[in-house]
Amino acid sequence: MTAETGGNGRSSSAGNAVEKALRVLEAVSTPGAPHRLAEIAATAGVPKPSAHRILGTFADRGFVHSHGGGRYAPGPRLRAMAAQVAGDDDRGVEQVLTELQRQVGHTVHLALRAGDRAVYTHKVEADQPFRTSSRIGMWLPLHSTAIGKCVLAHLGAGEVDDVLGGAGLAPRTPATITERDRLDTELSEVRQRGYAVDDEENEASIRCVAAPLLDASGRPVGGVSVSGVAFLVTREQIESFAPEVRHAAQSLTTLLL
Structure with missing residues (x-):
């Protein structure tokens, strides 16, 4: 999976803030977590600085957990949401x-x-x-x-x-x-x-x-x-x-x- 031409089926017009945030959250949730920032940014097709800002917001609110060293995994609020949906x-x-x-x-x-x-x-x-x-x-x-x-x-x-x-x-x-x-x-x-x-x-x-x-x-x-x-x-x-x-x-x- 590569950056803007990479995964997750995004269209060439995709790029608004909400869609970027969702793509980052989706990338964090892929198997094999914790994932490094560069990997998350590439999978989501979001520039690393933007991905870092988005991840920081999600981490502050418990949707993402920061493992240090630029590695991230799903956080407790995201896991709780998944359980509620099921x-x-x-x-x-x-x-x-x-x-x-x-x-x-x-x-x-x-x-x-x-x-x-x-x-x-x-x-x-x-x-x-x-x-x-x-x-x-x-x-x-x-x-x-x-x-x-x-x-x-x-x-x-x-x-x-x-x-x-x-x-x-x-x-x-x-x-x-x-x-x-x-x-x-x-x-x-x-x-x-x-x-x-x-x-x-x-x-x-x-x-x-x-x-x-x-x-x-x-x-x-x-x-x-x-x-x-x-x-x-x-x-x-x-x-x-x-x-x-x-x-x-x-x-x-x-x-x-």
Whole structure:
């Protein structure tokens, strides 16, 4: 991730104070904290002096904790806010995801968009000896994952340009779509059918099908997916779960938005 051309899906016109502050807070919250000031500034796409001022304000108010030596991590107020947001509603989310896992027999994920990536917020593991490497809090690229393609498919063309301009189309496996024309065709198909497929494009031996979570205006906020080990589930089988995944996405939208 680089500075102004880097992550978190910001547009060329982005730059107001509130958006900068939110990007800094998001950067502090990425896995591996505490993070150094230079790393936070680069991830947020904010100049170091501005990032330092913003972090100082957040630290004074308990949203960020300063570890000294220019390193910062989420503070107690931010952690308390996260717990409040999860709260009672999280039980309903877990019920929907658990029921989906019971129906399909494979691992279920919920991920929410965070700029030019998404982050897993929930996972219900399949009762199988073969486990996926994903974990809650893990970041995932948009161009190579089923959930990510659901997000990209429902962004405006200019927004997709901004996201991919920063994140790129890095090959994750030999099957990753790395040509923009091919990806645009894929995203058009995702919009038409209402779900996306990752056929070993992000992780070798893993197939996924996902449906988007859309707000009232039709903007994507994330997605829900079913993932299976490739030697246990064919492409046709993983796609056959699309109706159940789309139904779960509708239920989750009611709970989360």
